[in-house]
Amino acid sequence: MSLIVKAKILKMSHDKENNLFQLLIQDMDKNKQTGIAIKGTDWGITPDIPDDIIEQFCKDMIGKEKNLHIEVDKSSIRNIKKDEEGKTPQEEIDKVSSNLDQYPIDEVVNVLRKEKKSEN
Numbered sequence: 377m378s379l380i381v382k383a384k385i386l387k388m389s390h391d392k393e394n395n396l397f398q399l400l401i402q403d404m405d406k407n408k409q410t411g412i413a414i415k416g417t418d419w420g421i422t423p424d425i426p427d428d429i430i431e432q433f434c435k436d437m438i439g440k441e442k443n444l445h446i447e448v449d450k451s452s453i454r455n456i457k458k459d460e461e462g463k464t465p466q467e468e469i470d471k472v473s474s475n476l477d478q479y480p481i482d483e484v485v486n487v488l489r490k491e492k493k494s495e496n
Contacts, residue, residue, distance in 0.1 A: 381405070381444045388434040393490070394483040395421060397434075404441065412444075413487075415480045 386409065387400040395416035402409050421430065456468040
């Protein structure tokens, strides 16, 4: 399911090592701030793009109002129906796992680890 969220970008930065954009947005309808992470490749950003262009892109986006198309995935291992024997079918687990593979989980974890190391 896809949601369209009218959002104002309050902060935006790019982690080159993980090619990950980190944004703080203001949901204009709910008046709520939320942090999101977007893979650089989702916006066509590849490692060969110079840092100064990416930095300028981030600066230019701050303060802009955008309609963000957010894909909502409600699949969960908890929602998987068991088979007749009460077991979870492997193909259902694989389906949920493939959905999760699209999320920038590894990139976000890498950024958090890097931030934690720099604190110590």
